[in-house]
Amino acid sequence: xxxxxxxxxxxxxxxxxxxxxxxxxxxxxxxxxxxxxxxxxxxxxxxxxxxxxxxxxxxxxxxxxxxxxxxxxxxxxxxxxxxxxxxxxxxxxxxxxxxxxxxxxxxxxxxxxxxxxxxxxxxxxxxxxxxxxxxxxxxxxxxxxxxxxxxxxxxxxxx
Amino acid sequence: xxxxxxxxxxxxxxxxxxxxxxxxxxxxxxxxxxxxxxxxxxxxxxxxxxxxxxxxxxxxxxxxxxxxxxxxxxxxxxxxxxxxxxxxxxxxxxxxxxxxxxxxxxxxxxxxxxxxxxxxxxxxxxxxxxxxxxxxxxxxxxxxxxxxxxxxxxxxxxx
DNA sequence: ACACCGCTGTTATAACATATCAATACCCAA
DNA sequence: TTGGGTATTGATATGTTATAACAGCGGTGT
Numbered sequence: 001x002x003x004x005x006x007x008x009x010x011x012x013x014x015x016x017x018x019x020x021x022x023x024x025x026x027x028x029x030x031x032x033x034x035x036x037x038x039x040x041x042x043x044x045x046x047x048x049x050x051x052x053x054x055x056x057x058x059x060x061x062x063x064x065x066x067x068x069x070x071x072x073x074x075x076x077x078x079x080x081x082x083x084x085x086x087x088x089x090x091x092x093x094x095x096x097x098x099x100x101x102x103x104x105x106x107x108x109x110x111x112x113x114x115x116x117x118x119x120x121x122x123x124x125x126x127x128x129x130x131x132x133x134x135x136x137x138x139x140x141x142x143x144x145x146x147x148x149x150x151x152x153x154x155x156x157x158x159x
Numbered sequence: 160x161x162x163x164x165x166x167x168x169x170x171x172x173x174x175x176x177x178x179x180x181x182x183x184x185x186x187x188x189x190x191x192x193x194x195x196x197x198x199x200x201x202x203x204x205x206x207x208x209x210x211x212x213x214x215x216x217x218x219x220x221x222x223x224x225x226x227x228x229x230x231x232x233x234x235x236x237x238x239x240x241x242x243x244x245x246x247x248x249x250x251x252x253x254x255x256x257x258x259x260x261x262x263x264x265x266x267x268x269x270x271x272x273x274x275x276x277x278x279x280x281x282x283x284x285x286x287x288x289x290x291x292x293x294x295x296x297x298x299x300x301x302x303x304x305x306x307x308x309x310x311x312x313x314x315x316x317x318x
Numbered sequence: 319a320c321a322c323c324g325c326t327g328t329t330a331t332a333a334c335a336t337a338t339c340a341a342t343a344c345c346c347a348a
Numbered sequence: 349t350t351g352g353g354t355a356t357t358g359a360t361a362t363g364t365t366a367t368a369a370c371a372g373c374g375g376t377g378t
Binding site: 003006089090092107109111112118120121122123124126127128129132133135136137138139140141142143144145146147148149150151152155 | 162165248249251266268270271277279280281282283285286287288291292294295296297298299300301302303304305306307308309310311314
Binding site for chain 3: 251
């Protein structure tokens with residue numbers, strides 16, 4: 001089953017369970033989900049959309065949680081390193097991870113209409129890129145897989 | 160046969176044939192490969208490496224071909240739209256295309272040691288991401304597939 | 319000549335990201 | 349419980365990537 005992000009769902013419950021999973025992850029791994037980090041993650045998860053660092057910063061500073069770029073970038077670094085959020089390279093923006101903890105090589109479906117982002121799985125080694133890498137003797141450490149296009153809803157309206 | 164970029168090769172010949180292919184493309188499609196654009200492409204092709212827009216601009220301005228950012232970005236826009244160059248999203252940098260003309264959905268192997276970039280092929284629809292997209296009713300228009308790691312040469316030195 | 323259109327020149331600014339250093343909080347061992 | 353190490357936060361400044369906006373130039377077709 002996939003791409004819950006594009007479908008109607010009980011988002012309040014979705015957020016609650018994701019936050020719980022994130023907290024559990026931090027507890028297990030001895031990471032500190034401080035107030036700024038926690039709130040940053042909540043903001044990223046509040047919609048299944050990619051948010052720029054400065055968008056995040058605007059939310060945080062409106063709540064008195066810091067007003068300078070490093071505040072946002074430090075929170076994002078932490079979340080990304082902890083696997084609780086991902087950077088969307090094609091947008092220079094960030095999105096909360098919907099299944100934190102599971103060790104994963106994420107791939108993304110990005111709607112250019114509504115900027116929604118759905119997370120899927122890849123297996124870098126099994127792809128054609130993996131074949132090319134093996135043939136070239138290249139050792140893959142990290143992979144970026146992002147597809148831009150239109151989600152079902154935006155196909156109807158925007159055509 | 161793949162990833163000539165990481166191997167020793169007659170690069171002068173490689174560049175010449177690529178430039179010829181680019182010119183042929185432009186001729187066929189009625190695009191104007193002006194001096195700035197031509198030189199920008201040569202610079203991008205002069206090594207199989209990703210170059211930042213401002214790196215490119217430095218080269219161009221050293222040759223009296225314009226000193227302001229828009230010069231570089233306009234050339235890059237043209238080259239990317241014409242399929243003569245590609246943007247590497249993970250680096251916010253640009254690389255010349257080694258087989259212009261062939262309509263392609265490129266994928267890249269990016270060496271973090273020497274910043275070399277090799278171009279491979281993907282088929283977005285056939286990947287697991289394509290499966291996820293179909294399942295979600297998502298229409299893919301463009302895909303970004305990039306793998307970072309170490310090329311054969313850098314594995315030996317850097318370990 | 320002239321209108322049109324694509325390209326270039328230039329100024330300014332927007333958007334994204336990091337370096338650096340000082341101050342504070344937290345943890346743990348002596 | 350005190351001190352020392354480490355992680356986190358606060359703040360200023362700056363670096364890097366990218367675009368908006370508008371003026372001028374140069375060819376093409378009529």
